[in-house]
Amino acid sequence: MKVTFWLLEINSEPRDGKAELWLWGIAENGERVLIIDRNFVGYFYAVLAEGFDPAKVADEIRKAHNASIVKLEIAQRKLFGKSVQTLKVYCKNPDEIARLAKALREVEGIEECLEDDVRFTMQYLVSNNVVPCSWHEIDADEAENTLGVRADKIYLAKSTPKLLERHDTPALRILSFAMTCYSREGSPKPDRNPIVIISTATSNGEEKQFLAREDRDDKPLLEQFIGYVKKFDPDVIAGYGTNTTDWPYLKERSSNLGLRLCIDRACTEPHTSVYGHTSLTGIANLDLADFADEFPDIKVKTLPNLADYLGIMKTTQHPIIEDVDFADYWESKQKRETLKTFSSENARRVKGVTAALLDFAIQLSSLVGLPLDHVMTAAVGFRVEWFLIKHAQKIGELAPKRVEQPYRPYAGGIVLKPQAGLHANVAVLDFKSMYPNIMITYNLSPDTYVPPTEQEPPEGTFEAPEVKHRFRKQPAGFYKEVLTYLINTRNEIRTKMKTTDPKSTEYRILDARQKAVKVITNAAYGYAGWTGARWYRKPVAEAASAWGRHTILSAIKMAEQKGLRVIYGDTDSLFVAYEEKKTQELETQIKQELGLEIERDKLYTRIFFTEAKKRYAGLLPDGSLDIVGLEVIRGDWAEVAKKVQEHVLEIILKEQAPNKAADYVRGVIADLRQKKVPFRDLIIWKTLTKPVEEYKIKASHVEAAKALSRKGWKMTVGDKVGYVILAGEGRLYDRVKPYVFATYDEIDAEYYVTKQVVPAAARVLEFFGITEEELLKPQKKESGARSLMDFMHG
DNA sequence: GCGTTCAATGTACCT
DNA sequence: ACAGGTACATTGAACGCG
Numbered sequence: 062m063k064v065t066f067w068l069l070e071i072n073s074e075p076r077d078g079k080a081e082l083w084l085w086g087i088a089e090n091g092e093r094v095l096i097i098d099r100n101f102v103g104y105f106y107a108v109l110a111e112g113f114d115p116a117k118v119a120d121e122i123r124k125a126h127n128a129s130i131v132k133l134e135i136a137q138r139k140l141f142g143k144s145v146q147t148l149k150v151y152c153k154n155p156d157e158i159a160r161l162a163k164a165l166r167e168v169e170g171i172e173e174c175l176e177d178d179v180r181f182t183m184q185y186l187v188s189n190n191v192v193p194c195s196w197h198e199i200d201a202d203e204a205e206n207t208l209g210v211r212a213d214k215i216y217l218a219k220s221t222p223k224l225l226e227r228h229d230t231p232a233l234r235i236l237s238f239a240m241t242c243y244s245r246e247g248s249p250k251p252d253r254n255p256i257v258i259i260s261t262a263t264s265n266g267e268e269k270q271f272l273a274r275e276d277r278d279d280k281p282l283l284e285q286f287i288g289y290v291k292k293f294d295p296d297v298i299a300g301y302g303t304n305t306t307d308w309p310y311l312k313e314r315s316s317n318l319g320l321r322l323c324i325d326r327a328c329t330e331p332h333t334s335v336y337g338h339t340s341l342t343g344i345a346n347l348d349l350a351d352f353a354d355e356f357p358d359i360k361v362k363t364l365p366n367l368a369d370y371l372g373i374m375k376t377t378q379h380p381i382i383e384d385v386d387f388a389d390y391w392e393s394k395q396k397r398e399t400l401k402t403f404s405s406e407n408a409r410r411v412k413g414v415t416a417a418l419l420d421f422a423i424q425l426s427s428l429v430g431l432p433l434d435h436v437m438t439a440a441v442g443f444r445v446e447w448f449l450i451k452h453a454q455k456i457g458e459l460a461p462k463r464v465e466q467p468y469r470p471y472a473g474g475i476v477l478k479p480q481a482g483l484h485a486n487v488a489v490l491d492f493k494s495m496y497p498n499i500m501i502t503y504n505l506s507p508d509t510y511v512p513p514t515e516q517e518p519p520e521g522t523f524e525a526p527e528v529k530h531r532f533r534k535q536p537a538g539f540y541k542e543v544l545t546y547l548i549n550t551r552n553e554i555r556t557k558m559k560t561t562d563p564k565s566t567e568y569r570i571l572d573a574r575q576k577a578v579k580v581i582t583n584a585a586y587g588y589a590g591w592t593g594a595r596w597y598r599k600p601v602a603e604a605a606s607a608w609g610r611h612t613i614l615s616a617i618k619m620a621e622q623k624g625l626r627v628i629y630g631d632t633d634s635l636f637v638a639y640e641e642k643k644t645q646e647l648e649t650q651i652k653q654e655l656g657l658e659i660e661r662d663k664l665y666t667r668i669f670f671t672e673a674k675k676r677y678a679g680l681l682p683d684g685s686l687d688i689v690g691l692e693v694i695r696g697d698w699a700e701v702a703k704k705v706q707e708h709v710l711e712i713i714l715k716e717q718a719p720n721k722a723a724d725y726v727r728g729v730i731a732d733l734r735q736k737k738v739p740f741r742d743l744i745i746w747k748t749l750t751k752p753v754e755e756y757k758i759k760a761s762h763v764e765a766a767k768a769l770s771r772k773g774w775k776m777t778v779g780d781k782v783g784y785v786i787l788a789g790e791g792r793l794y795d796r797v798k799p800y801v802f803a804t805y806d807e808i809d810a811e812y813y814v815t816k817q818v819v820p821a822a823a824r825v826l827e828f829f830g831i832t833e834e835e836l837l838k839p840q841k842k843e844s845g846a847r848s849l850m851d852f853m854h855g
Numbered sequence: 856g857c858g859t860t861c862a863a864t865g866t867a868c869c870t
Numbered sequence: 871a872c873a874g875g876t877a878c879a880t881t882g883a884a885c886g887c888g
């Protein structure tokens with residue numbers, strides 16, 4: 062019979078010395094189905110050296126390794142665009158692939174073995190064009206559920222799933238949860254600290270809370286939670302920080318209490334898989350902490366901050382409780398209620414964030430071909446890479462080996478020195494997807510690269526400026542094909558969106574899909590220059606940036622010839638004193654002469670530049686402020702300084718009143734000294750970028766991290782450490798305390814005045830003749846301050 | 856021995 | 871574990887002084 066299903070998850074299971082694939086899906090009628098495919102045989106390619114007879118080499122191999130080999134095929138493939146003769150070696154047991162490939166590398170006539178490093182499930186997906194989070198049709202027989210798995214129907218595959226052209230998503234059952242542990246000695250340890258609360262919120266609107274007993278016995282809690290998950294039978298389980306914290310904790314805690322944490326659909330325990338993430342058989346396990354990385358605006362990546370940022374739950378209205386206070390809250394009768402509320406709100410936050418971001422994750426998964434629960438944990442480079450591998454398969458290109466490459470940096474984009482000060486009517490002209498378009502235009506790709514030793518091919522080459530790397534004009538290279546496909550696809554989606562109701566589900570999915578396509582498109586250049594990439598070729602990235610520099614420099618020349626004043630520029634953007642006609646002419650000329658499109662992005666009513674590059678603030682016609690690079694948008698400055706600088710910029714850009722701004726700053730300084738500024742505005746956050754013991758110098762955030770460590774808090778690389786500066790003698794790093802341990806009385810207000818507020822304000826005001834010293838003087842000084850017109854350009 | 860100078864270190868940002 | 875270009879604060883050793 063024919064079964065139409067949407068692929069949620071995939072895993073492989075050993076069976077009789079072979080392996081079968083389990084495809085977990087949702088059928089059109091809403092049934093949860095497991096399709097077992099026993100027909101797929103894993104393989105790898107043995108690339109033949111030139112001049113060897115494939116048949117003879119194949120015979121040799123058969124003789125030596127007959128037991129492990131199911132089938133041997135002679136296959137013509139491409140490697141970096143070059144035609145190669147290969148033997149496709151099918152192995153009975155996928156576990157033997159790596160071993161056999163290693164053995165075959167020693168065989169005479171075999172140059173290299175490829176794709177032996179692609180995991181079995183991924184090989185199945187890629188080679189059959191089976192795509193996660195997409196619909197397929199398959200010919201299958203229904204089988205009895207003798208496996209004890211949780212599925213409405215089980216089928217045995219009779220054919221390969223056939224991908225269908227549709228992008229809708231079935232209604233998924235989603236379980237969101239949040240967990241709270243009790244510990245008096247820092248980070249909870251599963252061998253001694255109980256889980257006291259687990260809160261859940263499901264997609265069907267149910268909310269539950271599981272509590273430890275009064276004696277903090279959490280065995281019943283765990284049993285109830287496990288039972289509840291089984292009963293609800295989710296397709297997706299979402300949480301925050303679950304891969305690193307919750308799942309390992311739940312697993313170890315269960316085991317210590319003599320319980321088995323079998324909540325997945327095969328009734329096995331969660332297993333740690335590649336990328337350090339947790340897999341639940343038949344269920345997509347989503348850790349929203351991985352999603353937080355998609356939002357650079359969120360500086361301190363916590364669940365409440367993520368939910369706040371997405372407008373799901375404001376931290377101002379639903380206050381957070383710090384980890385260090387959990388034990389106290391649990392022990393007090395009254396506070397425990399607050400903690401319980403906080404916990405259920407966290408489950409609700411998880412639910413809200415999941416609802417907001419799942420569309421994107423699903424579309425990214427279906428675009429790059431990685432299963433849903435892997436795609437968000439995968440680093441950007443791997444997302445691009447899987448997309449490329451999927452595409453390579455379609456055109457008979459082999460996935461090259463990842464080869465250890467020495468890191469050799471190369472020149473990047475050009476940044477112009479800005480014309481410092483205030484400007485009115487400044488337009489930003491941006492090159493549209495500059496690097497992808499350059500790669501397409503000049504056919505930059507590993508397979509089109511012509512090394513210096515090679516002769517000029519008859520079809521001719523594009524030669525990059527400065528670096529002189531050459532690329533064949535024909536045929537279209539791998540990157541060119543992929544990027545063209547991506548750009549066309551995005552345009553098609555965006556065209557379709559124009560005729561779709563913006564409130565419809567379809568529109569939402571299209572928008573998520575075009576975003577996913579954009580992410581992959583924009584990451585392709587970086588991928589090409591990443592030494593870890595399978596398709597790494599330094600000249601490709603180096604040529605792209607060289608052409609980028611050439612392009613922007615040419616554009617500047619053209620602008621200036623037209624009398625357009627260029628105020629600033631960075632890599633692919635030009636800031637010009639806006640003149641409509643000249644700007645339009647420039648757009649046309651650039652399109653004609655450089656073959657690249659530039660578009661007018663923003664038009665600033667006024668814009669302020671410091672002397673420094675990459676730092677400015679502009680006022681848009683709608684009255685909003687765009688602040689770039691300055692302290693306001695940096696996560697490692699105290700909030701008090703950021704607020705002051707933002708307000709100063711607003712006064713400057715909107716009212717052009719530096720003295721008013723200075724008075725405002727003096728007011729905040731006075732508040733600070735009187736301790737009227739909220740404590741939370743004094744916290745400084747910095748990331749731990751390496752293990753504490755590896756630092757060569759004493760740094761404030763490292764000292765704060767050590768203090769947390771001493772109290773039992775586990776500090777790991779990537780953690781953000783929040784600390785405050787205390788009054789006292791000595792080096793800064795000696796006057797640091799994690800904010801969760803500090804009281805307001807200990808604070809060194811003077812530090813925040815002289816090292817935070819004043820420098821942040823002076824960064825802007827110094828251009829208007831107001832120095833740090835003047836800001837520190839209690840009274841405003843009328844004389845000497847010049848009129849703003851003296852600072853205005855044009 | 857003490858203050859000053861400056862390269863090194865570290866973080867976070869921009870495109 | 872996608873690229874390079876940039877600003878800035880703080881540390882800590884070298885430096886200068888005499």
